[in-house]
Amino acid sequence: MAQSLLDQWLVNRMGWQDTGVPPSVEQLRDWQLVRLREIVTHAQENSSFYAHHLKGVDVSAIVSLEDFSRLPFITSDHVRHAPEQLLCVSHDEIARVVTLTSSGTTGQPKRVFHMAEDLEATVDYFGWGMSNLVGTGQTALVLMPGDRPGGVGRLLVEALDRTGARAVLHGVMEDADVAFDQCLSEDVQCLVGPAAHVNMLACAWEKRGLSADRICSVLLCWDVAPMAVVRNAERIFGCRVYRHWGMIETGLGGAVDCAMGSGMHLRETDVFMEIVNPETGAVLPDGEFGEMVVTTPLRRGMPIIRYRTGDMGRIIPGQCRCGSPARRLDPLVYRMNDGVDIGAGRLTLRDMNEVLYGVVGLADFSAWIKGGTLHVQACGYGDTLSERIHFALESIPAVGRACATGEIDLNIVVKGSLTPAIPGLGKRRLRVEQEN
Ligand SMILES: [Zn+2]
DSSP: OOOOHHHHHHHHHHTOOOOSSOOOHHHHHHHHHHHHHHHHHHHHHHOHHHHHHTTTOOGGGOOSHHHHTTSOOBOHHHHHHOHHHHOOSOGGGEEEEEEEOOTTOOSOOEEEEEEHHHHHHHHHHHHHHHHTTOOTTOEEEEOSOOSSTTSHHHHHHHHHHHHTOEEEEOOSOSOHHHHHHHHHHTTOOEEEEOHHHHHHHHHHHHHTTOOTTSOOEEEEOSSOOOHHHHHHHHHHHOSEEEEEEEEGGGTEEEEEEOSSSSSEEEOTTTOEEEEEOTTTOOBOOTTOOEEEEEEOTTOSSSOOOSEEEEEEEOEESSOOTTOOSSOEEOSOOEETTOOEEOSSSEEOHHHHHHHHTTSTTEEEEEEEEETTEEEEEEEEOOTTHHHHHHHHHHTSHHHHHHHHTTSOEEEEEEESSOOOSSOTTOOOOOEEEOOO
């Protein structure tokens, strides 16, 4: 089998000579083990936090990935409270600092430091990923922020430039009709953006009755990618929809759907993924869902070592039919603490995403629980949208039961303008608001 673009990229990033043959799974694992040992040593020697956290760890005794998995975890609290202490280089070598405030959480924001080489590696990875989606001379609309150098939108544009494609940096979507007009005026063939915003654009597309032969590919990134949105985009744009998973802490790009097979190939050189039992911390075999724990073997500035992401996911067992040795992450990734007990069961944003984005004409929604009421604010079109949202919500077993017993009321508000239900790019949550 001919070596795929992914494997060419992989070999390059591994620093190997490109012989046209991808590394075997074993060779990739061996390479990862060497790099993991190196980053542990580097962190012990250069970061005040890791000097203490990994005190007594004898790197020469780490002779297998199982040995590596015995190292202690770090959590988002470490990144939140003392990010400088995780640094292994001086501030002069930091090219960009990203401050993260996720919606639904309170307290200190996280700060993540990137070196120029980290940003370059991400551009390189994006370039490979985008070359699967958009050809030379084609145009991609980037629905990501581009206001700052080194920001994700700018990195994507740089990556697209290198592949010979044309990038139109729209920025974070504020109005789907405006993005829609830009798709036509710029003759866009590829869309890149968060699922909620792409879904809104798909809605605008359908509302205006545009044909399904203009857009050639869609990449859903940044937040979770509900299957309902994947289906909407496939149906309305008539093209393949790719999903991406990544975190700022690991330098953005982390995994992207395989062009040939199913599942998202991990960026194995830069993100070493373990799936652990959230209660015991034990590493789980491929195929089982657990908490995703990540390590960045090549990030010299602010390495993260065995970082508990708080996200649940699984590795798809076996090798992909494309032949790559890179493991595949199941696109179904969800927050560990997703969900609110509503008396008759647990309601999760995951369930709501799948059910509500499946409602024809619903472009976007936000949801919160206050007192005994589940509030849904939606935008979209269609005369009976409100009734259909009501019906869809009641099809979620926990909601259906809670409505039947009177434990919860539904309050649905629909607006006609195609503007995001939650402004900006904050990760979506099912909010619980206290009664005044
Ligand atoms: Zn594959």
